[in-house]
Amino acid sequence: MTTASPPIDSPAIKPAFTGISTRRKLTDKLATGLVALAFLVALVPLLWVVITVLSKGLHVVVNPNWWFQSLNGLLARQQGGGVYHAIYGSLVQSLIAALIATPIGIMVAVYLVEYGGTGKAQTKLSKAATFMVDILTGVPSIVAALFVYSVWISIFGLDRSAFAVALALVLLMVPVVVRSTEEMLKIVPADLREASYALGVPKWRTILKVVIPTALSGMLTGIVLALARIMGETAPVLILVAYAPYINFDIFGGNMASLPLVMTVERNNPTMAGGDRIWGAALTLILIITIFQLIAAALSKWTAPKTK
Numbered sequence: 001m002t003t004a005s006p007p008i009d010s011p012a013i014k015p016a017f018t019g020i021s022t023r024r025k026l027t028d029k030l031a032t033g034l035v036a037l038a039f040l041v042a043l044v045p046l047l048w049v050v051i052t053v054l055s056k057g058l059h060v061v062v063n064p065n066w067w068f069q070s071l072n073g074l075l076a077r078q079q080g081g082g083v084y085h086a087i088y089g090s091l092v093q094s095l096i097a098a099l100i101a102t103p104i105g106i107m108v109a110v111y112l113v114e115y116g117g118t119g120k121a122q123t124k125l126s127k128a129a130t131f132m133v134d135i136l137t138g139v140p141s142i143v144a145a146l147f148v149y150s151v152w153i154s155i156f157g158l159d160r161s162a163f164a165v166a167l168a169l170v171l172l173m174v175p176v177v178v179r180s181t182e183e184m185l186k187i188v189p190a191d192l193r194e195a196s197y198a199l200g201v202p203k204w205r206t207i208l209k210v211v212i213p214t215a216l217s218g219m220l221t222g223i224v225l226a227l228a229r230i231m232g233e234t235a236p237v238l239i240l241v242a243y244a245p246y247i248n249f250d251i252f253g254g255n256m257a258s259l260p261l262v263m264t265v266e267r268n269n270p271t272m273a274g275g276d277r278i279w280g281a282a283l284t285l286i287l288i289i290t291i292f293q294l295i296a297a298a299l300s301k302w303t304a305p306k307t308k
Helices: 021-063 084-115 124-137 141-155 162-186 190-198 203-231 237-242 257-265 272-303
Strands: none
Touching: 021 272, 084 124, 084 162, 084 190, 084 203, 084 257, 124 237, 141 162, 141 237, 162 203, 162 237, 190 203, 203 272, 237 257, 257 272
16 A cells, blocks of 8 residues: 655655854844945045035026126136136037047947957957057046147147047047946847847847847946046146137137136135135036936936836
8 A cells, every 4th residue: 555645845844944043144234234334434425525515616506697607807806707618618528529439439349249259269359459448448637638739739730629628538438438338238138139140130230229229228328427527527628728718619729618627727716706616617517417417317218128
């Protein structure tokens, strides 16, 4: 006579669960506490900077004249005026750099991920490109400015201009765009590529219609981060263009102000008006970067792949 075996979920064959050990609980709580402490330590200087800039610059930027007037004709000690000429300069220089650096950075990243290979199969051109991107990532802004000065002004004999500043900013923006885009392309599932290839779609069309749209939301965030990085650079504007208290629409000639340049020039102004302009320009730059970040977040949400 055969005896029926107990069911699989019978208590007789279930392993006894003794619970999580006290040591593991303590280790988990300690790690959680250390992570929270590190977050608070990193948050303190950020809040300190934001509160300081707000307290010293808010009364300046709430004045409508700050946004719609320049400093043309004002003496150093005179209150009033605005920085719309510097806002225009910062936006023009940064957007020109973004228009040049973004397609270059995206195409380099596409080559490194899709065509360059990995490990021992990595091509020589891919290794060289990766090496150069790593070098450019660590290049100080003043080195990029001096390089553009030596080529654009010393060799070609062209004038100092906003376009020369944009060229220096391109050198600083390209590696950031390449690295951020590269990481976004790497996280696109290989199954999407293989499914496209199985349908007979060529590789270039797969990249254009499948890979890039899937990674587009993250790519936009990386581009805006790179844009925010270059908007606050001071060395290129100091070396490649001179300050002007008025607006200049010619990007290939003449002096042109920018928000970092306003802060640098007004640093030598010991009056209360100079201090107000420094803190007002700093807060204005933060607000512009914040607006760009919000736009990037909205575009990322809009372009993100739709999932159920």
